Amino acid sequence: MKSKYIEEIIVKILMALSLLAVVGFAAGIVYTVFHRGWSCITWEMVSSLPGGGFYIGKEGGFLNAIVGSVYIVAASTFLGLLVSIPVVFYLNVFLKSDSKFAYVARLAYDVLFGIPSIVYGAFAFSLMIWLGLRTSLLGGILVTTLLIIPILIRSMDEVAKTFPRDLLDASYSLGATRLETMGVVLRQIMPGIATATLLSVGRAIGDAAGVMFTAGFSDSIPTSFSQPAATLPLSIFFQLSAPQAEVQNRAYAAALVLTAIVLVISLAGRFIMHRFSKNKI
Amino acid sequence: MFLLTGASLLLVLIMGIGLYMKSAPIFEDHSLWDLLSASEWKPFKNRFGFFPFIMGTVWVTGIALALALPLSLLTAVFLTEYSRAWVKRWFYPALDILAALPSVIYGVWGSLLIVPWISERMAPHFVEFSSGYTVLAGGIVLSVMILPLLVSLFVEIFSTVPQELRDASQALGATRWQTTKKVVIRRSLPGIFAAVVLAVSRALGETIAVLMVCGNLSQIPHSVFDACYPIPALIANNYGEMLSLPLYEAALMFAAMILFVVVLLFNLLSRVILYRLKKS
Amino acid sequence: MLSDFFKRHVRFSVIEPDMDDLLHKEQAFAPDVKFRHPDAGARLEVRHLDLSIGTQQILKDISLQIPENKITCIIGPSGCGKSTLLKSFNRLIDSVDGVCMRGSITLGEQDILRSDGADLIDVRRRIGLVPQRPCPLPMSIYDNVAYGCRIHGIRGRRQLDAVVEHYLNEVGLWDEVKERLRESATGLSIGQQQRLCLARSLAVEPEFILADEATSALDPQSSKTVEDLFVKLKEHYSIIMVTHTLRQALRIADYVVFIYMGEIIETGNAGQVFHHPQHELTRNYLSGVFS
Numbered sequence: 009m010k011s012k013y014i015e016e017i018i019v020k021i022l023m024a025l026s027l028l029a030v031v032g033f034a035a036g037i038v039y040t041v042f043h044r045g046w047s048c049i050t051w052e053m054v055s056s057l058p059g060g061g062f063y064i065g066k067e068g069g070f071l072n073a074i075v076g077s078v079y080i081v082a083a084s085t086f087l088g089l090l091v092s093i094p095v096v097f098y099l100n101v102f103l104k105s106d107s108k109f110a111y112v113a114r115l116a117y118d119v120l121f122g123i124p125s126i127v128y129g130a131f132a133f134s135l136m137i138w139l140g141l142r143t144s145l146l147g148g149i150l151v152t153t154l155l156i157i158p159i160l161i162r163s164m165d166e167v168a169k170t171f172p173r174d175l176l177d178a179s180y181s182l183g184a185t186r187l188e189t190m191g192v193v194l195r196q197i198m199p200g201i202a203t204a205t206l207l208s209v210g211r212a213i214g215d216a217a218g219v220m221f222t223a224g225f226s227d228s229i230p231t232s233f234s235q236p237a238a239t240l241p242l243s244i245f246f247q248l249s250a251p252q253a254e255v256q257n258r259a260y261a262a263a264l265v266l267t268a269i270v271l272v273i274s275l276a277g278r279f280i281m282h283r284f285s286k287n288k289i
Numbered sequence: 290m291f292l293l294t295g296a297s298l299l300l301v302l303i304m305g306i307g308l309y310m311k312s313a314p315i316f317e318d319h320s321l322w323d324l325l326s327a328s329e330w331k332p333f334k335n336r337f338g339f340f341p342f343i344m345g346t347v348w349v350t351g352i353a354l355a356l357a358l359p360l361s362l363l364t365a366v367f368l369t370e371y372s373r374a375w376v377k378r379w380f381y382p383a384l385d386i387l388a389a390l391p392s393v394i395y396g397v398w399g400s401l402l403i404v405p406w407i408s409e410r411m412a413p414h415f416v417e418f419s420s421g422y423t424v425l426a427g428g429i430v431l432s433v434m435i436l437p438l439l440v441s442l443f444v445e446i447f448s449t450v451p452q453e454l455r456d457a458s459q460a461l462g463a464t465r466w467q468t469t470k471k472v473v474i475r476r477s478l479p480g481i482f483a484a485v486v487l488a489v490s491r492a493l494g495e496t497i498a499v500l501m502v503c504g505n506l507s508q509i510p511h512s513v514f515d516a517c518y519p520i521p522a523l524i525a526n527n528y529g530e531m532l533s534l535p536l537y538e539a540a541l542m543f544a545a546m547i548l549f550v551v552v553l554l555f556n557l558l559s560r561v562i563l564y565r566l567k568k569s
Numbered sequence: 570m571l572s573d574f575f576k577r578h579v580r581f582s583v584i585e586p587d588m589d590d591l592l593h594k595e596q597a598f599a600p601d602v603k604f605r606h607p608d609a610g611a612r613l614e615v616r617h618l619d620l621s622i623g624t625q626q627i628l629k630d631i632s633l634q635i636p637e638n639k640i641t642c643i644i645g646p647s648g649c650g651k652s653t654l655l656k657s658f659n660r661l662i663d664s665v666d667g668v669c670m671r672g673s674i675t676l677g678e679q680d681i682l683r684s685d686g687a688d689l690i691d692v693r694r695r696i697g698l699v700p701q702r703p704c705p706l707p708m709s710i711y712d713n714v715a716y717g718c719r720i721h722g723i724r725g726r727r728q729l730d731a732v733v734e735h736y737l738n739e740v741g742l743w744d745e746v747k748e749r750l751r752e753s754a755t756g757l758s759i760g761q762q763q764r765l766c767l768a769r770s771l772a773v774e775p776e777f778i779l780a781d782e783a784t785s786a787l788d789p790q791s792s793k794t795v796e797d798l799f800v801k802l803k804e805h806y807s808i809i810m811v812t813h814t815l816r817q818a819l820r821i822a823d824y825v826v827f828i829y830m831g832e833i834i835e836t837g838n839a840g841q842v843f844h845h846p847q848h849e850l851t852r853n854y855l856s857g858v859f860s
Contacts, residue, residue: 010687011722019363023363023367026367027380030383030384033433033436034384034387037394037433040397041398091293113298115557115561116301118560119553120301122552122555123556124495124521126545126548130545134308134311134542241392242393248501267390267394271386273389274385275385278381452664457766459661460698462690462720462773471716472706475708
C-alpha cells in the first residue's frame with residue numbers, strides 16, 4: 009500500500025482520538041465536579057448563611073454567595089442589555105453596511121471582549137480607590153456590566169448582520185418610520201437577543217477575577233448597593249484554599265451548584281439556537 | 290446611540306491611560322528595562338523584578354498552546370472535512386460545555402485531578418519530588434480552556450475555503466488528507482495564525498484557574514515540574530495588601546498594564562486578519 | 570427507438586481501440602510520467618442510475634455510454650441534473666450530504682459507485698475535471714500544474730519541470746507564463762486561469778475530461794480559446810461537457826445528451842439531434858421554447 013493511504017489512516021485515527029479527547033474532557037470535568045460535589049452537598053449548604061467559624065469548618069452554607077451572584081448577574085445583564093441593544097441598532101440600522109465607523113466600533117468591541125477580566129478588575133479597583141469608594145455590590149455590578157457588554161453586542165450583532173438590508177429599504181419605502189422599522193428588526197433578532205443574554209449570563213456568573221477586586225466578599229446578603237457582596241466562584245476559591253476538609257467539601261458542593269447553573273444556561277442557549285435556525289427564512 | 294457606540298473606543302483609551310497613570314510612579318525609581326528583566330521580587334525592599342512572572346506566563350501559555358493546537362486542528366479538520374452533519378450535531382454540545390464552564394470550575398477540576406495525577410503518576414518518572422502544583426498543571430488546564438475557542442475559530446476559518454478548491458484537488462486524485470494539508474490548511478494559514486494569537490491572548494489573561502494549580506512561587510521555572518507564578522495570578526493574589534507598601538500598587542498596576550498592552554496588540558492583530566478573511 | 574440506438578452504440582464501442590491509435594496516444598504523453606493505467610481506453614458507462622439527495626430525486630434511470638475521443642455535450646435546462654450527473658462520474662457528489670445512488674457507473678471493469686479508497690483515487694485520476702469557475706489552488710503557477718504529480722508521488726525535479734512545460738504548452742499557456750512560473754496563480758487573467766486548470770487536470774494523464782460549463786465565467790475571447798483547445802484535445806481524450814449555451818454545443822459537440830427533469834430524453838450524434846430531433850421536448854428546447 010502506498011504511503012499516502014497509510015498517512016490517511018493514521019490521520020483519521022489521530023482525529024478520532026482528538027475528538028474523543030475533547031468529548032472526554034467535557035464529560036470528565038462535569039463528571040468530576042458532579043461526583044465530588046454530590047457526596048458533599050446538603051440542603052443546609054445551599055439554604056443557609058455562613059455561621060460563626062465557617063471557615064474553620066463550623067456549620068453554615070453559602071447562600072450568601074448564591075444570592076450575591078444572582079444579584080450581580082441579574083443587575084448587570086439588565087444594564088448590559090440597556091446599553092447594548094441601542095448600540096446593535098445603531099450599528100445595523102443607522103450606519104451603512106460599509107461604514108468605517110461601524111468597522112472600528114466592531115473592532116473595539118472585539119478587542120474589549122478579549123481583555124482579561126483581571127485587567128477590568130484592576131482598572132476598576134484603582135478607579136474606585138481614586139473616587140474614594142469601597143468594594144461594594146455596585147462596583148461588582150458595574151465591572152460585570154462592562155465585562156459582558158462586548159459579548160452582548162457582538163453576539164447580537166452577528167445575528168442582526170444576517171438581517172437583509174433590502175428588507176429595511178422595503179420597510180422604509182412603504183412609508184414606515186425608523187422607529188417602526190426598528191420594531192420589525194427587533195422581532196427578527198429576538199432569538200439572537202435571547203442567546204446573547206444566556207451567553208453573557210453564563211460568563212457573568214462564572215467570572216471571578218473581576219468581582220474579586222470590586223465586589224469584595226461578605227458573609228451576609230447585601231441589603232444595599234454600597235455593601236460588599238459574595239459571589240459563587242470566589243466562595244469556591246476561598247473555601248478551597250482552606251486546609252480543613254469540611255470547608256473544602258463545601259467548595260465542591262458550591263462548584264456543583266455553579267456547574268449545574270452554567271450547564272442549564274448553555275443547553276438552553278443551544279436549544280434556542282436550534283429552534284431559531286429551524287424557523288429561519 | 291452614537292455616543293454609546295463610540296464609548297467602546299473611549300473605554301479602551303481610558304483603560305490604557307488609567308493603567309499607565311496608576312503605574313507611572315514606579316518609573317521614577319526603576320527603568321522599564323529593569324522592571325522587565327530583573328528577577329528579584331521583594332516589594333518591602335522596593336525591588337520589583339517581573340522576569341519570573343513573565344517567564345511563568347510564557348511557560349504556562351506555551352505548554353497550553355503546544356497541547357491545544359494539534360488537538361484543536363485535528364478536531365476542526367475532522368468537523369469540516371470528514372464528518373457528516375449528525376456528528377457535528379452531537380459534538381457541538383461538548384464544545385459548548387467546555388466553553389461555558391467557568392474558570393473556577395476548571396481550577397477545581399485541575400486541583401482534583403490534574404495536580405494529584407502529576408505529583409503521583411507523572412512526575413516520579415522524571416524528578417524526585419513535585420507537589421503537582423506546577424507549570425505543567427497550569428498548561429494542561431489552560432489548554433483545555435482554550436480548546437473550544439480554537440476549535441470554533443478553526444471551523445469558521447476552514448469553512449471560508451471555497452468548496453471548489455477541495456473539489457479541484459480531489460478531482461486530481463488527492464486523498465482527503467492531502468487536500469486538507471496542501472489546500473485547506475495552506476489557504477487558511479493567516480486565519481490559523483490569527484486564531485492562535487487570539488487564543489494566546491485569552492490564555493495570557495486567565496486568572497483563577499491558573500492561580501489554583503500553578504503553585505505561585507516567584508521563581509523562574511526550569512522544568513515543567515517547577516511551580517510558577519503567572520502575571521494574572523500575581524495581581525489577584527496581592528491586590529489585598531497593595532495599599533500597604535509604597536509603590537506596591539504602582540507595581541501591580543504595571544503588571545496589569547503589561548497584560549493590557551500585550552492582549553490589546555494581539556487582539557487587534559488577529560481581529561484585523563480575521564475580518565479580512567471573512568470579507569474575501 | 571432510443572433503446573435501439575443504445576444497443577447499436579454499445580455494440581459499436583465494444584470494438585477494441587486499434588493499435589495505431591494507442592501508439593499515437595502514447596506519443597502524446599511525452600514526459601516520462603508513467604500514469605497510464607493498464608486498463609487505459611476503458612469505456613465509461615452509466616447503467617440505470619438513480620440519484621436522490623435527501624427526499625428529492627435528481628436523476629432517474631440514467632443509462633448512457635460515453636463515446637471515445639469525442640466531445641459529448643450534456644444539454645438541458647438549468648436544474649435538470651446535468652451537473653449532478655457530471656459530478657457522479659468522479660464521485661465529487663460525495664461531498665453533498667444525504668446523497669443516495671442506485672444503479673452503476675463503470676469505467677472498464679471498475680464500478681465507480683462502489684469504489685473506495687485507492688480505487689476511488691484511481692478513478693478520479695483517470696477522469697479529470699475542469700471546473701465551472703477557474704479555481705487555481707493557493708500556490709504558484711508551477712506548483713498548480715505539478716500538484717497532481719506530487720500527490721501521486723512524483724517528486725523528481727527534472728521530471729516535474731518537463732511535465733509542467735509540456736502541459737502548459739498543451740494548453741498554449743507556456744509562452745505567456747514561462748517567465749513567472751513561481752508567481753501566484755491568482756495573478757493570472759481569468760481566461761489564463763481556466764487554461765491553467767485544464768493543464769493541471771491533464772498533468773495526471775486522465776482518459777476522460779469532465780467540463781462543467783467550463784467557459785461560462787470567461788469572456789468571449791478566452792471562451793473561444795478554451796473551446797478550440799477542447800476540439801484539439803479530443804484527439805487523445807474523451808471529453809464530457811455540460812453546457813447550457815446551445816450555440817456552443819452546436820459548434821463543438823460530436824455527441825449530444827439531452828436531459829430534462831432528471832431523465833434522458835434523447836441522445837445521438839450532434840448532427841442528428843440538432844437537425845432531426847426525435848422527441849417533442851428536444852424540439853421545443855432547441856427552438857428556445859424553454860431554457
